[in-house]
Amino acid sequence: MDQLLDAAIIGGGPAGLNAALVLGRARKNVIVIDEGLPRNRVTHESHGFLTRDGIKPDEFRRIAVEQIGAYPSVRFVADIAIEIAGADGDFKIATKKGDSYRAKKLLFAVGKKDRLPEIEGLIDVYGKSAFVCPYCDGWELRDRELAVIAKGEHIFHYAKTIHGWSDRISLFTNGPHELTDAQREELHVRNIPLHDGRICRIVSENGMVSRVELEDGLSVPCAGIFSRRRWWPAPTCPKRSAVS
Numbered sequence: 001m002d003q004l005l006d007a008a009i010i011g012g013g014p015a016g017l018n019a020a021l022v023l024g025r026a027r028k029n030v031i032v033i034d035e036g037l038p039r040n041r042v043t044h045e046s047h048g049f050l051t052r053d054g055i056k057p058d059e060f061r062r063i064a065v066e067q068i069g070a071y072p073s074v075r076f077v078a079d080i081a082i083e084i085a086g087a088d089g090d091f092k093i094a095t096k097k098g099d100s101y102r103a104k105k106l107l108f109a110v111g112k113k114d115r116l117p118e119i120e121g122l123i124d125v126y127g128k129s130a131f132v133c134p135y136c137d138g139w140e141l142r143d144r145e146l147a148v149i150a151k152g153e154h155i156f157h158y159a160k161t162i163h164g165w166s167d168r169i170s171l172f173t174n175g176p177h178e179l180t181d182a183q184r185e186e187l188h189v190r191n192i193p194l195h196d197g198r199i200c201r202i203v204s205e206n207g208m209v210s211r212v213e214l215e216d217g218l219s220v221p222c223a224g225i226f227s228r229r230r231w232w233p234a235p236t237c238p239k240r241s242a243v244s
């Protein structure tokens, strides 16, 4: 607790690790506090990052930690930051394990948590054959039969975007939707069936989806899912204390 570090980085995913690398190279005394629950831990491969296309997230992390290990002023701790006090120039960070640190600067790299729609079976396929971002995982599912599950005002754009990877897609709104007549017509022209019934379950085996079943009895085959949902700040975001 006594040493006043140059910076404390809360979160050791790609963002926090990259910051640690740059600050280590700048000879700053830095601590990285990481709970170890990166957002992409559910997936086997990460795509679209130049020189690392298709890398396993664990391998990405291993290389990152190894490279940062060359900079002795950076330290990692496996812990959760639970409370922040103080102010710019002298922050105090309390952790779940009961330790505390002081740092001139704080860097929040806590990431986001995904909140999936509450659909039976979706959790079993998430990160294996169900994804969020077509730019990350669309290539692996190109030209396959895809189910797009989405709600809200952006569903039309989301469905059109995914159509770029496959022209065999079906759109599921899992209940009432706000699509305009013109948007429905465009879906029709693009040959994208619209299902607005409630989804009953996702059928899969070993993480690979095979069907989306609706409460009305309809069963639609598919080999992959893209599901648009909300992102939430990491729930372990430390609370700010007024006490310094």
Ligand SMILES: Cc1cc2nc3c(=O)[nH]c(=O)nc-3n(C[C@H](O)[C@H](O)[C@H](O)COP(=O)(O)OP(=O)(O)OC[C@H]3O[C@@H](n4cnc5c(N)ncnc54)[C@H](O)[C@@H]3O)c2cc1C
Pocket: 010, 011, 012, 013, 014, 015, 016, 033, 034, 035, 036, 037, 038, 039, 040, 042, 043, 045, 046, 047, 048, 049, 079, 080, 081, 082, 109, 110, 111, 112, 114, 126, 127, 131, 132, 136, 137, 234, 236, 237, 238
């Ligand atoms: C299914 C899926 C597939 C994806 N595929 C790709 C892909 O192919 N290509 C791509 O570029 N991106 C992909 N992403 C997105 C990618 O995972 C994120 O962009 C990336 O993880 C963001 O990095 P980050 O460092 O901001 O957050 P994260 O990787 O989430 O890291 C945040 C870290 O902070 C920790 N943390 C949070 N709160 C605290 C706290 N209070 N104290 C200590 N530690 C804390 C967490 O445990 C975690 O380890 C995918 C995401 C998902 C969900």
